[in-house]
Amino acid sequence: MWDRFLRACRGEPVDTTPVWFMRQAGRYMSEYRAIRARHGLLEICRRPELACEVTLQPVRSLGVDAAILFADILLPLEPMGAPFEFAAGEGPVFARPVRTQADVDRLRVIDADELAHVYEAIRLVRRELDGKTPVIGFAGAPFTLASYVVEGGKSSTFEHVKGLMYREPETFAALLAKLAEVVRRYLRAQVAAGAQAVQLFDSWVGQLAPDDYERFVAPHSRHVLADLASTGVPVLHFGTGTATLLEAMRDAGGTVIGVDWRTPLDQARRRLGASVPLQGNLDPLLLFAPRELLAERVDDVLRRGAGGPHVFNLGHGILPATDPDTVRFVVDRVHAARP
Amino acid sequence: MWDRFLRACRGEPVDTTPVWFMRQAGRYMSEYRAIRARHGLLEICRRPELACEVTLQPVRSLGVDAAILFADILLPLEPMGAPFEFAAGEGPVFARPVRTQADVDRLRVIDADELAHVYEAIRLVRRELDGKTPVIGFAGAPFTLASYVVEGGKSSTFEHVKGLMYREPETFAALLAKLAEVVRRYLRAQVAAGAQAVQLFDSWVGQLAPDDYERFVAPHSRHVLADLASTGVPVLHFGTGTATLLEAMRDAGGTVIGVDWRTPLDQARRRLGASVPLQGNLDPLLLFAPRELLAERVDDVLRRGAGGPHVFNLGHGILPATDPDTVRFVVDRVHAARP
Numbered sequence: 001m002w003d004r005f006l007r008a009c010r011g012e013p014v015d016t017t018p019v020w021f022m023r024q025a026g027r028y029m030s031e032y033r034a035i036r037a038r039h040g041l042l043e044i045c046r047r048p049e050l051a052c053e054v055t056l057q058p059v060r061s062l063g064v065d066a067a068i069l070f071a072d073i074l075l076p077l078e079p080m081g082a083p084f085e086f087a088a089g090e091g092p093v094f095a096r097p098v099r100t101q102a103d104v105d106r107l108r109v110i111d112a113d114e115l116a117h118v119y120e121a122i123r124l125v126r127r128e129l130d131g132k133t134p135v136i137g138f139a140g141a142p143f144t145l146a147s148y149v150v151e152g153g154k155s156s157t158f159e160h161v162k163g164l165m166y167r168e169p170e171t172f173a174a175l176l177a178k179l180a181e182v183v184r185r186y187l188r189a190q191v192a193a194g195a196q197a198v199q200l201f202d203s204w205v206g207q208l209a210p211d212d213y214e215r216f217v218a219p220h221s222r223h224v225l226a227d228l229a230s231t232g233v234p235v236l237h238f239g240t241g242t243a244t245l246l247e248a249m250r251d252a253g254g255t256v257i258g259v260d261w262r263t264p265l266d267q268a269r270r271r272l273g274a275s276v277p278l279q280g281n282l283d284p285l286l287l288f289a290p291r292e293l294l295a296e297r298v299d300d301v302l303r304r305g306a307g308g309p310h311v312f313n314l315g316h317g318i319l320p321a322t323d324p325d326t327v328r329f330v331v332d333r334v335h336a337a338r339p
Numbered sequence: 340m341w342d343r344f345l346r347a348c349r350g351e352p353v354d355t356t357p358v359w360f361m362r363q364a365g366r367y368m369s370e371y372r373a374i375r376a377r378h379g380l381l382e383i384c385r386r387p388e389l390a391c392e393v394t395l396q397p398v399r400s401l402g403v404d405a406a407i408l409f410a411d412i413l414l415p416l417e418p419m420g421a422p423f424e425f426a427a428g429e430g431p432v433f434a435r436p437v438r439t440q441a442d443v444d445r446l447r448v449i450d451a452d453e454l455a456h457v458y459e460a461i462r463l464v465r466r467e468l469d470g471k472t473p474v475i476g477f478a479g480a481p482f483t484l485a486s487y488v489v490e491g492g493k494s495s496t497f498e499h500v501k502g503l504m505y506r507e508p509e510t511f512a513a514l515l516a517k518l519a520e521v522v523r524r525y526l527r528a529q530v531a532a533g534a535q536a537v538q539l540f541d542s543w544v545g546q547l548a549p550d551d552y553e554r555f556v557a558p559h560s561r562h563v564l565a566d567l568a569s570t571g572v573p574v575l576h577f578g579t580g581t582a583t584l585l586e587a588m589r590d591a592g593g594t595v596i597g598v599d600w601r602t603p604l605d606q607a608r609r610r611l612g613a614s615v616p617l618q619g620n621l622d623p624l625l626l627f628a629p630r631e632l633l634a635e636r637v638d639d640v641l642r643r644g645a646g647g648p649h650v651f652n653l654g655h656g657i658l659p660a661t662d663p664d665t666v667r668f669v670v671d672r673v674h675a676a677r678p
Contacts, residue, residue: 158624159658162624163627165624166624166625166627167629208601209603209622210603211603241545243582244601244602244606262583263583283501283551285496285504286505288498288506289505300550321498
């Protein structure tokens with residue numbers, strides 16, 4: 001069933017639980033490392049034929065039920081006027097973090113066509129997949145993008161971005177509004193180019209108390225998600241550490257709510273309602289467990305997810321040290337377990 | 340009321356809500372920086388007269404309802420055979436991370452008296468405070484200590500410690516058992532030296548799914564907490580990102596359950612029962628907010644905490660960039676709001 005992922009997202013019956021993985025294209029695969037040895041990360045993102053090739057690798061080698069475009073959530077930030085580099089082993093580093101109203105004023109609300117290489121990559125992937133596997137587009141959510149651009153990179157305390165949120169709520173709102181409008185245009189353009197679903201990654205939103213999420217962040221996520229609802233494609237809304245935010249994230253929008261491993265899917269189901277499709281939520285570290293424990297926990301995720309529409313995934317991205325054989329084992333086990 | 344902190348911990352009536360802060364002695368205070376300019380962090384921990392002086396600083400300047408001994412949760416690890424250094428701006432770095440059964444076998448289950456300087460500091464603090472303010476001792480919980488010693492320092496993925504937990508559960512259990520026994524002895528000795536309450540910091544336990552916490556970690560925390568219950572002093576059991584772990588943490592033990600800012604205290608209260616004293620839970624970043632917003636949120640924490648015994652605190656430690664005047668403002672506002 002080529003479209004079991006899309007059917008599950010829409011709450012329609014499926015022959016078996018669909019499965020894909022966040023970061024399914026990446027360093028844990030030798031085919032990816034072979035390309036990465038010759039090309040930089042951003043170069044791969046910016047050259048459609050390379051992005052297409054990397055996107056297809058896990059579809060070929062794992063048998064997953066969806067391709068997700070190879071890209072980086074930070075791509076829109078450079079044309080907006082916030083350039084960054086990937087420092088070795090450190091993740092992204094922004095030369096000039098955005099921390100004042102003047103900094104926010106300088107950011108450009110770019111037109112979608114400034115990221116044309118992304119749409120070209122989606123078109124290539126669609127052509128190559130030829131209707132056999134759907135392709136997912138994605139973007140970072142306003143808060144998560146803001147966290148990178150305000151912190152100037154990764155953070156453990158999120159003190160600059162949350163400090164800005166509390167200290168200068170108008171500046172923070174202006175930043176999130178610009179990011180939200182860019183993300184809205186960017187995701188609409190991905191759908192127009194052929195993305196059959198899109199995921200909004202609010203990876204770091206779990207840093208926020210529920211009241212703060214609703215007050216400072218949800219309106220901007222809603223700006224993106226409400227608009228995307230009119231495209232007709234499923235929209236996956238994902239974050240980590242969101243145990244106390246799930247209802248608010250559902251209310252902000254999205255067809256499918258992504259859940260990390262900290263919240264058992266049956267609990268999430270009870271809270272969100274049986275009709276809300278859920279995605280998740282195996283701990284990525286379980287891919288390092290012996291097969292017996294891994295199988296037990298895959299089955300547990302399936303059992304807890306069985307009370308409504310479910311897309312199997314990890315609770316966060318695949319780690320580089322993961323063995324691809326283990327990932328294949330999970331795909332096969334999920335598919336073998338009839339719902 | 341000198342003992343309102345201890346009374347709240349025991350669920351007894353208080354004249355007003357007691358308040359103290361995690362990391363209330365630290366870099367945000369000029370008095371601390373003056374001492375730190377002349378002495379290393381570990382030197383302060385190891386010299387009782389310095390540790391005592393630093394412990395007393397926030398009691399004098401903030402008017403908090405408890406002193407917490409100045410120390411580091413990693414102190415027991417060096418005598419156990421896992422030496423570390425504080426690298427500039429990077430936190431602790433262990434020369435040889437513990438990752439195999441042989442590594443675990445080499446760790447010594449030290450006697451409490453190998454940390455005699457800590458108890459001496461407690462005795463000095465007790466003498467200086469002269470019954471006017473109670474003093475809290477503390478230790479890291481087995482999982483949180485394991486996370487440092489297995490990762491070799493701070494981590495964002497916790498992949499080594501969780502990888503060990505899943506891949507070699509016996510090795511992981513042997514490590515946590517050794518850590519738990521050392522922590523048990525260490526906290527008992529702190530109580531014997533005069534600590535009037537102790538806090539078990541399981542700061543990183545929120546990385547775990549509930550099932551994993553119960554299966555792999557809770558038995559070791561329970562080893563510590565069950566034994567401490569017989570000392571008669573209140574035991575505070577704290578972690579961050581614990582929204583889905585609160586019941587399991589309560590069941591593992593502790594008189595007071597610490598809650599971070601992600602879980603509103605009234606929700607925590609409903610889940611844990613009105614008789615369980617709660618500690619928390621203002622977001623430390625709210626100390627960077629304008630007074631009006633800060634006051635609103637302090638009041639909100641007090642209101643949500645009012646359904647049972649409550650010790651006001653942050654949801655995690657005070658950040659170095661915090662203004663001490665703001666901390667004083669919070670103390671005064673908490674005290675002014677009669678329960």
